[in-house]
Amino acid sequence: MSNFTRLFWQEWHSIFRNKTIRMVLLVVPVLYFTLFGFLYSEKKVMEIPTVLVDADQTELSRELHRAFEADQTFHISEIVGTEAEAMRLIDEGKAYVGVIIPANLEKDVKAGREAEVLTIIDGSNMMISNTSVRAANTVIKSVSAGVTLKKLEARGDWGEEGKTLFTGIDYRYRVLYNPAFSYLSFMVFGLGGTVLQQVLFLGVALSVTRQKEEGTWLGLLSQNGFAVLAAGKLLPYLLVATFNLVLTFTLLLKGFGVPYYGNPAHVLLIGTAFNIAVLAIGFAISFFSKDQLQATQIAMLIAVPSFMLSGFTWPFMSMPDGIAAIGQSLPLTYFLHAVREILSKGHGLSFIAHDFAVLGFMTLLGLFAAYLAYLSQAKKRTDLRVHESTSV
Template sequence: MSQFSRLFWIEWKKLFADKTIRKVVFLVPIIYLTLFGFLYSEEKVTNIPTVVVDADQSELSRELYRGFDADETFGLIGTVPTEEEALRWIDEGEASIALMIPAGLEQNIKAGRGAEVLTVIDGSNMMISNTAVRAANTVVKTISAGATLKKLEAQGSWGDEGMALYTGIDFRYRVLYNPTFSYLSFMVFGLAGTVLQQVLFLGIALSVAQEKEQGTWQTSVATNSFFAITASKLLPYLLAGTLNMFIGFTLLLKGFGVPYAGSTVDLMVVATAFNLAVLCVGYMISYFFKDQLQSTQIAMMIAVPSFMLSGFTWPFLSMPTAVAAIGKSLPLTYFLDGVREILTKGHGLSAVGHDLLVLAFMSVVSLFVAYLIYTFQKRKTAGTQAESTIG
């Protein structure tokens, strides 16, 4: 047997003999691919929350309403009397699209005058905005063609005149928050948050696991309080993570000129809450595993798919309920929502109160679970030492 063959078979046997490596190579890809398959199982974005302003109150405006209602892309959630009210719904996140039907629409069409319908779209999620623009244009043009054909039919005007048909309703749209459909403004914040989260997850998980491998963890648990251990572990990484967040977003906003509307101070408040939640979750995870390899695996399994599950690119409304529930249990989801509210929409901390509350809740629950495990390990260590003394 050649040297290559011998080395190959040694590694091949290790691949199947080591349970940890076997899981990484064969099980993790299946888990990810199954999860992503369910994530995009809806195939397209549907039921986008849509509000309607009908200032015309005509048969044609009602036909437009029915057209949007029949298209699965839109989920009509109500009508409001004014454009200002519709824009407020979009600004507060209650709706993603507002259909503005102007007064005199039907009369202008009957008189042969041009008329337009405006669709206002929340552009902070490009998947929603791109889908909405295409679908709204299709619905308006379809209704417009139908209305014009009815007029021609009533006049007996077909043939060449019908071929030169003028569609009377002109479709207009206005995109809020990201009017240029810039992928730099859209994607870069999500990717930045994902990278910074992964660094913190790995850092804190490896910190505890390293002590376990070195055999100093039991001594540390037996001789130090939970508060002392936790504070000493979390604080350095919290400071480093906050500094990384500051440097990273300064580079993006100032160095690359990514446009933003809100306060960077508010952003750092959300970033600190996010960093703390990530560290607490990572710290809790580290209690369950005996070495750095296992801790790394779990941290990576959480961090890698979290960007796609966060609702930042593919909206929760188009995810299966179970998959959306997983996404809503991840810290990155609430950080990216806060970034979008502050930097993209220009809102203050009052708009991200829910995000801050959930991140704080994640931190508290994670620390509580870690405390329970710490208490169990401390009692176990004390019992072991007592048996050794008696022996």
């Protein structure tokens, strides 16, 4: 048997003997693609919360209202009286699209004067904005075509004379926060947060398991309480993570000139809360993992799909409930939402209070899980000492 053949079969058998490697190579890809298949099972963005302003209150405006309700893309969640009210709801994130039907729309159409319907669209999520622009245009043009056909039929103008008849309603849209549909303004914040999370998860997840493999972990447990252990272990990673956060967003905002409208100092605050939550979860993973390979596997299992499940690109409204629940249990979801609120929309801290609260809860949950593991492992260390002294 040649050296190549012997090495090949040794490695082949080792893949199937090692449970962790077998999971990484054979189970994780199937798990991810099953997850992503369910994630996009709706196939398109639907039921986008939409606010309607009907200043015309005529049969034509009611027909437009019915047309938007009938289209699966939109969900008329509120009807308000003014454009300012619609803008407020969009700014607060309670709606993503505003349909503004102006006064005298039906009169202008009947008189052959210029008539138009305006849609105001939240452009901070390009999947929503692109879908909304196309779908709203289709809805309005369909209603407009119906109006034109009715007028032609009533007048009998089906020949050359009919071509001069006013063709109905024009469609106009205004995109907020990202009017140029720039992928640079949209994608880089999400990708930046994803990289920061992945690096931090891996670093802290290996912090305890490294010492487990070196055989020094139980000794460290006996010498330090949990608070000292957590602070001493996590603070160095927090300092490095803060440096990476500042460097990353300085590079994006100043180096690449990505436009922003809020206070970057607020990104530092929410970024610190995010880093601490990731550290707490990674610390718990490290406690429960038996070695570095297992810790890496668990950390990657969480970190890799986080961006897809965060609602940053594919909105939660178009996810199955189970997949949305997974996405809403990940720290990256709340960090990216806060970054978009601050930098893309120019909002202050009051708009991200919920993100702070959830990240704080995740931190407590991670530290509590790590503390339970600490108590269990410290007890094992004590029992081992008692057994050794009894044996002697």
